[in-house]
Amino acid sequence: MSPNAKLGGAATRPVSSLADEELFAGIQTGSEAHFDELYRRYFTRIYAFIQARVHNRADAEELTQESFTVVFRSPQGFSGRSSPLAWIYGVARNTVNNHLRRSRAQTDKLDQVEPQHLHSAHTVWTRTPEDDLSLDRTLAAMEASLETVAPWQLEVFRLRHVEDLPIDEIAGRVERSNDAIRSSLYRVKRLLMDAGAER
């Protein structure tokens, strides 16, 4: 059904003619028509804005999902601001900027690694009790963060990093697009890295 054909609750105006504030208000009452219209209105704006900055479909999907999650986590989040458009734009911009900052920081860290440290797998690591405790905490944080991941995404991560399967084959096995697989891998990897970094 076209969004124009959907009516906003008791009102006779089509949802496509409603202001963003009215759409948010309708969403809070449980109107899927209001949600669909707001999503339709902003999806391409957010996706195109992000893709122009990350130049990568998997990252663009991941960051678009992150932006919308923030927007709809608290639909009244724009309260106190003059415009939902300004608020949503700000969310998308912050999401991209944070991503670019993290990417730059990781690149810098890799650049700073001394070549001899790249062979650390050949060295003997003598662990202290403090090391063990820190490791346990890191693993616990990683396990907790993975509770928010869908089972199919964990399976994708396992197929990629344990079974070492190519993206194409994983996509075929779980019946999802290659981009969805890349996006999922990126999300799980980042959750693990964030959990590790918090310790």
Add this chain to the structure above:
Amino acid sequence: MNERDARARQRVRTEPGLPEEVAAEFSTEELLEFLEADHGPDTADPVFRERLRQQLWETLERNRRLRGR
């Protein structure tokens, strides 16, 4: 003011729900680019678009039910 800038300012003025004082938070170029997507090609994967829509709606509904308890 060039033509592109004038178009952006006009769009910002006429966009519903965007008072001019808010537009002042961002550069005209930034907002122009954000709104230009309305008229550009949709390059997103439709499967991703629909899956995200469903996921967001289910989350909203779940949260609404939890708040209603």
